[in-house]
Amino acid sequence: MAPFDFSIDDHEFQVIAADGEPVEPTKPINSIFINAGQRYDIVVEAKNDTQESFWMRAKGLTGLPWLARSAATGLPGFNDEGLAIVRYNVVSTSEPTTEQCEDIVTVNKFDFTRATPAVLPTTPSDRSIVQFNITRLGGVISLDGGEYNILRIPDQPPLLTISNGSTTADLPDSANARALEYGKHIEVVVVNSMNEQHPFHLHSHVPWVVGSGQASEEDIYNNNLPPSKLEGAMSRDVYTVPPCNTDEGGHCVDVGYIILRFTADNPGVWMMHCHIDWHMDIVLAMIFVEGETELQAKGPDAFSSSLLSVCKGDST
Template sequence: MSTAIRTIFTVLILLVMSEASTVYQTLYIDKILPYPESNKPVISANYSFPGPLIEAYHGDTLVITVINRLSVATTMHWHGLYQIGTPDMDGAVGATQCAIPAGGNFTYIFKADPPGTAWYHGHMLEQYTDGLFGPLIIRRQFEPNREQYDTEQLLMVSDWYNYIARGKLTSWYLSSNNPDGIEPLPDATVVNGKFTKSLLIPATRSSRIRFRVINAASLSMYKVSIDGLPLHIIELDQQDMVPYNVSSFVINVAQRVSFYIDLRELDSIYSQLGISSTNSIFIRFEAMTDMYPVDILNYIPPYAIQRYAYPTFFNPLYLAILSLDLTNSIPTYEPRDPAPTLPTVNLHSDTNMLAARPFNQSNYVIPNATHYLNLVVKFALDNTGINRGYMNDVTYAFQGNFTRVKPTLIVGIKPVKKEPLLHQMATRPNTLGLPSPRIQAGSPLPMIQNDGYGNYLIPYGAVVDIFINNTDGGEHPFHLHGSSFWIISTSEYAAAENLYRQAYIKRDVVSVPGGGWAKIRFVADNPGAWMFHCHIEWHMAAGLMLTFIVSPTQLLAQGYTISNSQLDLCNAA
């Protein structure tokens, strides 16, 4: 190539790169009956389950109109997107907006940032448990690891419940008849809306395929593997990774994992199963049964009725089929349980995969903490005999549901239906009644305080280390809105703190081990009202949630005002 041609070529590439465009999408929210054999309605986006794939390039503007055809209110959350400069577009009802009323609509406008595998889901009334979710992929013009695969596939896995969450399940879960806080247990697993052995993924024996796995479950975590193939992990949540080889991995609720496979790598150990002659192999999603509070293989929930011919117990092993010759035949070997392990790949893997390394570590600077916050997670009975989730002895009044609003503070930020926290930050930034960080025994850094109602004031630009001490036996996937965070270490992998100093991985969901802990760090450079909560939908409903109030003064300094479309929602609420 001559210099002139090369210059023209470079200019063309730059033009393509700089051309941010606008992506329009309309989402009709309505109930559907996707399965003839079940009379359970699913809350869908655009009459499909899961909802449609939304794709954009990094830096594009997304304009998504949500039209609510339900008989109840709704909102939509764009999970993993930072919403920098658009703190009112996060979709977290009660925190950043009033709900979209039945028959109403709202247009979300925000930047496609950061790039990577994201998703969207309803953020009130357990609607996402009933099906309201879909994939959201933010692409880069030049994807890291792009040379490793030829095609890509999405696998969106979730719990299937025979009953409606907001009807029977939540009212049983949060009742004094369930003092142990036993979560409603799934009746099945679905991937891409298909039940076991009915999802077929076409491939050929020479294929190199990228899979984007999104855990959209409300409770379950899964071990994912593909028979006979090493999985080359290349993305965790929305951070690109140096390829990291495993035979299986665990994905907790709301986490995303991308990996690629190379079908030429089918392992010889699998020839013992006759896999060398089969035309297809199994993709496995194995629900981690030890996370359920009861023996799910032999448990009939008290709310179950004979309509579903119990006992038909949950099968923790979900099988999808990867067809190697495009004939869609099912595998000719029996799916062994457990699957044989590949001897050639890394077996050390914790749920968060802290041993995986970020793809681009140049310009990767992790600032030192300026503040800290200790959070103690527990479940306990409240004074009405209902088992609730607590962080630092506060169970969060879930404004999204308005089922129980805390006693009104005389002065202070209030969980009120018509005035989300973000609006209160804007209208009375100096009278929110939120205590400032202060030095306490045991650390030279100031500790973030809360107001006794689960609202934590964080100064602009603070670098906050959060230590989550989980006194509960269950593993909890904690999600932060408005930012991602570095995972410094967990009780599953305490050595990570020293091993990976200055190169911690960044995610937006951390899996906090049962009876263990996690240490994460984030920079509060995005003013707004950002929820931090366990992403198990039942636990969120039980109050395992808090809100970070990041700098009301900076919010106003950046020019935030409450828009008319937001006010319209609140006036309709």
């Protein structure tokens, strides 16, 4: 699933929401980058004196850093541009003759301003580092500098295991599980060891994005990074982890990273994963166990019988 640039020929629009989060209307723009899983609400400036039709475009971005392969390599049957028609004359059946704007005006993904800005704590209660890569075996994740593992969901879902009294530490290493204490202000640094960008998503949370860039692994693990944006940070449902910087041979020298903040106020077992479809297929993912003590206190009786039947593998 490729990211794409969205535009409408000879039209400007303003973004008023990102991933469902209201933002202050942006300046008028004519193009917006949209990654896999991201959404934008826009207000288009319509034309008052025309009966023309105009192309609406979704131009896929291929090749590095967007995808490992470029459309220029000749993928059979692949069309990297989706088209729709904006008609002012509803009875017209002719195709537009318009062309895409040459002078692109857009907005940076970090330049949005929330309609209700937040001020975040200077220091988080907990800092977790989630570093990922893709190997011949599949997607691998390292938690806080530990061994890389491919996520293997245990036979009994961790939500049921934890609610029955087990701890996150009791789960196998291959569960790629990290415990978060309920009510704490959490910082998660997602680290990209690849020369491709990756759109990540954490279930049931819309974290603030407070920083992003490229840095050495040493600086990331020692928290020697530029100051985070703690006032007016944008909250996003899907966020792009930038690629690493590469040398002349294409090898990573500085890794890409993004810094997220959120409050752990939703007890559960939540997956964080790359939003590119085939990266999900190779399990580029991990899980957060949020509010372990609270889940244990509620016990399995807190869940519906239908959910428990699924967790226990009961097809009835």
